[in-house]
Amino acid sequence: AQSVTQLDSQVPVFEEAPVELRCNYSSSVSVYLFWYVQYPNQGLQLLLKYLSGSTLVKGINGFEAEFNKSQTSFHLRKPSVHISDTAEYFCAVSEGSNFGNEKLTFGTGTRLTIIP
Amino acid sequence: DVKVTQSSRYLVKRTGEKVFLECVQDMDHENMFWYRQDPGLGLRLIYFSYDVKMKEKGDIPEGYSVSREKKERFSLILESASTNQTSMYLCASSRTGAASGQPQHFGDGTRLSIL
Numbered sequence: 001a002q003s004v005t006q007l008d009s010q011v012p013v014f015e016e017a018p019v020e021l022r023c024n025y026s027s028s029v030s031v032y033l034f035w036y037v038q039y040p041n042q043g044l045q046l047l048l049k050y051l052s053g054s055t056l057v058k059g060i061n062g063f064e065a066e067f068n069k070s071q072t073s074f075h076l077r078k079p080s081v082h083i084s085d086t087a088e089y090f091c092a093v094s095e096g097s098n099f100g101n102e103k104l105t106f107g108t109g110t111r112l113t114i115i116p
Numbered sequence: 117d118v119k120v121t122q123s124s125r126y127l128v129k130r131t132g133e134k135v136f137l138e139c140v141q142d143m144d145h146e147n148m149f150w151y152r153q154d155p156g157l158g159l160r161l162i163y164f165s166y167d168v169k170m171k172e173k174g175d176i177p178e179g180y181s182v183s184r185e186k187k188e189r190f191s192l193i194l195e196s197a198s199t200n201q202t203s204m205y206l207c208a209s210s211r212t213g214a215a216s217g218q219p220q221h222f223g224d225g226t227r228l229s230i231l
Contacts, residue, residue: 043222
């Protein structure tokens with residue numbers, strides 16, 4: 001069965017500093033990987049996704065993530081954060097070869113706080 | 117843009133009541149999902165549906181049921197509400213399953229309090 005681990009529940013970062021949010025997954029088959037962001041009092045919004053091809057994926061708002069199959073990781077990065085990036089970030093995985101399985105499995109989330 | 121609309125942002129109900137949470141999507145998506153979100157636990161799947169009148173149990177279906185009579189509408193039902201069902205409930209839809217790489221689109225959530 002697939003699973004996702006987000007090791008950091010909270011990450012404080014100074015404004016304009018770089019940030020990395022960590023995500024590790026477990027699956028016995030090929031996977032699709034997603035990062036979602038949740039701003040206060042809102043639902044989840046897709047940041048980026050990895051399906052196949054280039055392991056470096058670029059998303060909205062200057063975020064990018066790198067798929068590393070050998071380390072089973074999909075860490076999210078941004079070179080310079082802004083106050084507006086304050087939100088909760090969720091990593092999610094689906095098993096790409098398990099057709100008929102409609103489910104996404106989410107991590108427990110990382111709360112990113114930007115310090116002015 | 118895909119629009120997923122949840123009927124209530126905030127809801128307060130009493131223990132033992134039958135509670136209905138409604139969700140409507142406007143993009144003719146086949147799949148619809150109900151999650152609950154709790155601090156430190158992330159999102160947990162309650163039920164999902166891949167077609168009208170079809171439903172599948174998720175990871176935590178106990179105490180809940182669902183209804184999908186029309187493609188655009190997916191209802192979550194708490195048969196007899198209990199205090200441990202106080203939570204944020206999120207509805208989502210997707211054009212096809214997660215196994216094809218299609219992302220899910222989320223509503224803004226319903227914060228449900230059971231007193």
